[in-house]
Each structure stands twice: as C-alpha cells, then as structure tokens.
Amino acid sequence: MHFNYSMKLDFDQPVQEHHFTLKCLPADSSRQQICGLRIAVDPQVRLWQGLDGFGNRKMMGYLKESHDHLQVDVLGSAWIRGEDDDLSDALLMKYPTRLTQAGPAVREICRAVLESGAGEDFPRRVMEEVYKRMTYIPGSTGIFTTAEEAAQAGSGVCQDYAHIMLAVLRLRSIPCRYVCGMLEGEGQSHAWVEALSGGRWAGYDPTNCVEAGQRHIVISHGRDAGDCQINQGIFYAAGGSPVRQQQQIHVLVEQ
Amino acid sequence: MIDIHEMDLLSSKDLMNDQLARYGVRFGIYKNNVFHEQLFPYDPIPRVIGKEEFDFLEKGLQQRVTALNTFILDIYGKKQIIKDGVVPEEFVFAGSGYLAQCEGMTPPGGVCSHISGIDLVLGKDGCWYILEDNLRIPSGASYPMIARKLERRCSPSTFRQFQIEDNRDYADLLRGVMDYVSTGGVPVILTPGRYNAAYFEHSYLAEQTGAQLVSGQDLFVEDNCLYCRNFDGKKERVGVVYRRISDDYLDPLNFLPESLIGVPHIFDVFRAGNVALMNTPGNGVADDKGIYYFVPKMIRYYLHEEPILSNAPIFLPFYEEDMKYVLDHFDELVLKDVAEAGGYGVRFASSMTRQEKEDFIAALKKEPRRFIAQKVVDFQDIDICTDEGFVPRKADLRAFVLYGKEAVVWKSGLTRFTTDPDSYIVNSSQGGGFKDTWVLSQ
Numbered sequence A: 001m002h003f004n005y006s007m008k009l010d011f012d013q014p015v016q017e018h019h020f021t022l023k024c025l026p027a028d029s030s031r032q033q034i035c036g037l038r039i040a041v042d043p044q045v046r047l048w049q050g051l052d053g054f055g056n057r058k059m060m061g062y063l064k065e066s067h068d069h070l071q072v073d074v075l076g077s078a079w080i081r082g083e084d085d086d087l088s089d090a091l092l093m094k095y096p097t098r099l100t101q102a103g104p105a106v107r108e109i110c111r112a113v114l115e116s117g118a119g120e121d122f123p124r125r126v127m128e129e130v131y132k133r134m135t136y137i138p139g140s141t142g143i144f145t146t147a148e149e150a151a152q153a154g155s156g157v158c159q160d161y162a163h164i165m166l167a168v169l170r171l172r173s174i175p176c177r178y179v180c181g182m183l184e185g186e187g188q189s190h191a192w193v194e195a196l197s198g199g200r201w202a203g204y205d206p207t208n209c210v211e212a213g214q215r216h217i218v219i220s221h222g223r224d225a226g227d228c229q230i231n232q233g234i235f236y237a238a239g240g241s242p243v244r245q246q247q248q249i250h251v252l253v254e255q
Numbered sequence B: 001m002i003d004i005h006e007m008d009l010l011s012s013k014d015l016m017n018d019q020l021a022r023y024g025v026r027f028g029i030y031k032n033n034v035f036h037e038q039l040f041p042y043d044p045i046p047r048v049i050g051k052e053e054f055d056f057l058e059k060g061l062q063q064r065v066t067a068l069n070t071f072i073l074d075i076y077g078k079k080q081i082i083k084d085g086v087v088p089e090e091f092v093f094a095g096s097g098y099l100a101q102c103e104g105m106t107p108p109g110g111v112c113s114h115i116s117g118i119d120l121v122l123g124k125d126g127c128w129y130i131l132e133d134n135l136r137i138p139s140g141a142s143y144p145m146i147a148r149k150l151e152r153r154c155s156p157s158t159f160r161q162f163q164i165e166d167n168r169d170y171a172d173l174l175r176g177v178m179d180y181v182s183t184g185g186v187p188v189i190l191t192p193g194r195y196n197a198a199y200f201e202h203s204y205l206a207e208q209t210g211a212q213l214v215s216g217q218d219l220f221v222e223d224n225c226l227y228c229r230n231f232d233g234k235k236e237r238v239g240v241v242y243r244r245i246s247d248d249y250l251d252p253l254n255f256l257p258e259s260l261i262g263v264p265h266i267f268d269v270f271r272a273g274n275v276a277l278m279n280t281p282g283n284g285v286a287d288d289k290g291i292y293y294f295v296p297k298m299i300r301y302y303l304h305e306e307p308i309l310s311n312a313p314i315f316l317p318f319y320e321e322d323m324k325y326v327l328d329h330f331d332e333l334v335l336k337d338v339a340e341a342g343g344y345g346v347r348f349a350s351s352m353t354r355q356e357k358e359d360f361i362a363a364l365k366k367e368p369r370r371f372i373a374q375k376v377v378d379f380q381d382i383d384i385c386t387d388e389g390f391v392p393r394k395a396d397l398r399a400f401v402l403y404g405k406e407a408v409v410w411k412s413g414l415t416r417f418t419t420d421p422d423s424y425i426v427n428s429s430q431g432g433g434f435k436d437t438w439v440l441s442q
Helices: A104-115 A122-133 A147-153 A158-171 B008-022 B051-075 B089-093 B142-154 B170-181 B199-209 B266-271 B291-303 B320-328 B354-366
Strands: A002-025 A032-042 A047-051 A057-063 A067-080 A176-183 A190-197 A200-205 A216-222 A231-237 A245-254 B026-031 B034-039 B042-049 B115-122 B128-134 B186-190 B212-214 B219-222 B225-229 B235-243 B276-278 B333-337 B346-348 B371-375 B381-386 B389-403 B407-409 B414-417 B433-439
Touching: A002 A176, A002 A216, A047 B266, A057 A067, A057 B219, A067 A216, A104 A122, A104 A147, A104 A158, A122 A158, A122 A190, A122 A200, A147 A158, A158 A176, A158 A190, A176 A200, A176 A245, A190 A216, B008 B034, B008 B042, B008 B142, B042 B051, B042 B142, B042 B381, B042 B389, B042 B414, B051 B115, B051 B128, B051 B291, B051 B389, B051 B407, B089 B291, B128 B291, B142 B199, B142 B414, B142 B433, B170 B186, B170 B199, B170 B235, B170 B276, B170 B389, B186 B199, B199 B212, B219 B235, B219 B266, B225 B266, B266 B276, B320 B354, B381 B414, B381 B433
Parallel strands: B042 B433, B186 B212, B186 B235, B235 B276
Antiparallel strands: A002 A057, A002 A067, A002 A231, A002 A245, A032 A067, A047 A057, A176 A190, A176 A216, A190 A200, B026 B034, B115 B128, B115 B389, B219 B225, B225 B235, B333 B346, B333 B371, B381 B389, B389 B407, B389 B414, B414 B433
C-alpha cells in the first residue's frame, strides 16, 4: 500500500519561536514494514527525530522566524505482515486514563456485552456493541471528550468509538491500546483499538466494525488519544490577541 | 568532652540568625496564592550523631537508595519486580508518580536518584525509622552547609572542642555526581526563578559548585542537543542539568503544555542520551507513600540483603487485613494521602472530630489505594534554646545521599524541629526551624 499523509496547520496571525513535535511517521514493527519514506516540511526547517515512551517516532523542530503555517507531508509504502507481538508495554495498558475512565454509560455497555452471553471473543463483541449504539457525527465531540461523555451522547467520531471500547475493555482489566493511523479509503487520519489476545495485539476498528488488518497502517499507539497527538507545539505571537490555529489532515492510501 | 548545653556557640544564636538573614537564607511559601518569604529560624543546639551510629545509618541509607534506584530502572525497563509479584502492578501504574513518558529511558550512568533526601526519626526506643524517601527534588542541604560556615566564624572555639566531620564538602560531592553523569558540556542548575520556595538554595549551590544558574529561557534544544545561551550571545553545549523544576513543568512538549518555565524538548534530548537530568524524571514512582511499604521487599529482592533500616510501622488499607487493622486501631494511627507532599494531607486520627472521622473512614473505604496508615512513632526530642531556657521539641533528620559512581551519604543532614510543643509535623512548609547536624569523627 502506498500512503500520502499531509498535515497542515494554519495560524490566523504570524507566530514565531515555534517549537513543535510531530507524531506522524509510521514505524516498522512485526505488524508492518515501511519503505521509501520521504518527508517534506514547509517552511523548510531542520528536523530531528526521537522515540516516545511507547516507541512511536517523533519529528521535532524549531521555527524561529515568523510564519503563518506549518505543513508536513509524509510519503511511503507499507506492507502489512501480521500482528504486533511486542508486549513490552502491555502491563500499563490495563489501567484507565482520564479519557478512558468508565462511568454509568460505559458500564452499561459492558454489562450488555457480558449479558449477551456466549462467545469467546470479548473484544470483538465490545466492538460490535459500540458500533451498534453509536452514531458517527463529525463535530459532535472534541479532542478532550471522554469515553463516558461520548457514550452518554451516543455519537462521536473514530476517537470516541476507540475510547469507549478501551474504557470497556479496561473495566475487565484487558490490556488494550489506542491506535492512530491511516485507513485505505478514508481521507482523514483514523483511530482504532488493539487488544491483547494470545500473545499479540489484535486490531479492532469499532467505527467500521471490522478487524484492523490489511487496510490499516499504524502510525502511533498509546493509552489514549493524548499519547498519539499528531501535532504539539508552543509558539509566541507578535500581537497581543490569542492565536487561533486550524489543523487539516489529508490522507491518501491506495493499493 | 564538654556538655553541649554549655558550649560557646549557644551565645551566638542571635548573631547566627542575623548572619543567615544577611546571606538571604530564607524560604518562600504560598499562602492564599500570595508569595511570602520568611526566614528559616536557626537553633544553635545541633543534632549530634556519634561515629558508630552514623556508620550504621550510612550503610542503611546506601542500601536503601541503591535498591530504590534499581527499582526505578526496573519499572521503566523490564518490570521484573512486578512480573515476579513482589510489588502489585496497580501501585505502580495507577499511581500519580508513574510517568509513561519515561518508559524505556536509559539515564546516563544508570543513575536515576542522584540526590535523595531520606527523612528519618530517632524513636524513643533508640531505633532510627525511615519516614519518607524524597527522590524528586529534595531540598535543604544548603541550610546546614551555610550554617556550619557561619558557626565556625561565630564561634571558632566550639570547633576545637568537638571533633566534627566537616560538612562543607557537599558542593564537591554534588559536582562530582554532575561530572560523573555528564554527557560532555557545561553543568547547569535550572531554577524556576526567585519566587520558588528554595531559590536561596539554587543560587547557593550554583555558587558553591561552579555550575551556571539558569532559568528556562536560557536553555534551548537544537538537533537533539541542549544548549545554553551565554551572556555574549554564544551558545554552549550542556552536559548535565541539575534541575529544580518539577517533572510536570520541565518540558511543555512532553509534560504539562501550559508550563512557561520549562524547556521545550529537553526531555527528548535526555531520552536520546545527550544530556543528564538530575534527578531523572519519573522518580515519583519510587517515593510514592504507597510504594514506601514495599521498599524493604525491594531491598531483599534486588540486593538479596536484609534491610538495615526499618520503616515506621505502616499499613496499606488496599490489603484487606491491613484495612481491618486500620479500622480497629483507627485512633492510634497517622493517615496520609499518598498524593500530597510537604506535610499536607497528614492527619492524626486522635485529633479528628467525630464527624471528621466518619468522613475520613468513608473516603478510606471508597478509595483504599489513596491512603496509607502509620503508627505514631514516638520520637525523641531535642532541646532548643528559647528566652525561657532549654525546651524539648520534636525533630527529624533529612539525610542526603548522593549517587554517582556509588551511593555516598553526606556526613551531615538537615535537622528540622517544630516550634509547636504539641506538633509532630516537622516540615519547613508548616513552620518550624532547623539545626545543624554534627557527625562526630571519633
């Protein structure tokens, strides 16, 4: 699969002294192999790389001069070879975070799945239950919406579907992680869930009610969306008024 | 040897306090969000520790800090102690001290707790008990350092009468650790600024170690390396940062984004192995009040030794049998909220009203993981000088362990006392003063 990932930040006034971190480089793992990676950034600036605590790749940079946008394009190819079997962070994926803390609405989903009785594959049934109950409505939630809030509202986007699923799995102490990535046919970045099962991380995409397999390319993973933020930055504006920024992401994945 | 109550130094109490004030020895506290700076009252009667007794403490403290350091590396690495069932995982990963950002880190020299402040008390039974381990940014070493310098000036004869280990080597020990872990480049001390409670200490240690005192805006990151902007505008590579900014505020792009006093990407430089941070971020996982319970187990697990120093008797309501004990003996216990530091969140059950007790027990049952309970250790008083003569007051000891190539215990320490005759809480944020700590050399 070839992918073209493009992220553009627009500021409504010039900013400077801009320190930023971008997490949008897919990494090699036992799940996927990445080849021919090309990175372009505008305005041109020297980038350096590092790894976060989960092994995700980071690109970092510093734009001193005044600018009103930051764009990064990442191109490459991915081969999906199986499932990730690196279990080094499994222990810490069992515990709810602020965004994946269960409340009554999440507990209700968990109860419904448990009562539906038979079936070995608990994560799959959680995925189906979340898919059944939720309505996909862009803009109905924000990046700080918790699993419980989204479950109560009954609507959200892929991030919320994933958070609810994580909250339910963690109620049952099943190690599971948030995944940020790209999906063939989806123009935006995407999010889904991996749950530990039989010594490997099995992917579940509750927004589409499918297993995350050949069409999903992993960019980063963590305890929740907070660990996978694509862009983080701090900067100063010459003017006194607060800066508004807009983030646009375009993803193209094709065979 | 002459009686300590008759030594010449006692006549210099006022002179000493004047001198300390002139040197700017103070600490700041926030009350109702307003910053107040106050003097830290000094009392001339020192805590005196005999040579043999100190040798014993030294071995125990080295052992404890070595085990704690190994624990931190293990938790952010292989997690063997959890896999082997010695420490329950929820105490680690659900605790506020654990930072996932630190997973897989490899601190220079394998050192996490470069400066440890271990709080102890001497019980009436003659035994020392550990009250608390402080592995984040323990403060206080500068007070006995400067007090000793001034004592020697105010009363030279006292130091001819007693054989006391010199404690003015603290700066050399500290600089030795900085040089040992440095990745090559200048050493700096990073301060949040003059409105920090311990600003006197930051500036004094910088002066004494020869490291540069810097604030966040003096440092910047480029190409995964840390640099310092000099007065002449030139940049200089930094190899080690003794940072006095807490983890949360250290780096807005890795911890709290609203921090204005930190350095963006400094933590990434550390992760890349290009700078040493003292102490290492994430140490809170080992000095959590709940983890304290497990330190003796850690010593046995990692070092295959029996712990030399004892914890104060402690109970974790998290365990059912401990909860039962806590409820049965509630009135005899001190209860601590594991999330609070600096003497806040410490409650004596015996001084609670009936309603407070009920509320507390309800909170305890709801979130048992949040609390620990300790028996009140009846610890020894030390006299202080007042206008009415000598009066006994509760005092603790903060011992400092410096860890570079190996763990070294500073032959002194900060002895804090409470001015309130009924109080057991000796913390500078809660009022009280300090004494010098003398370790006898023979």
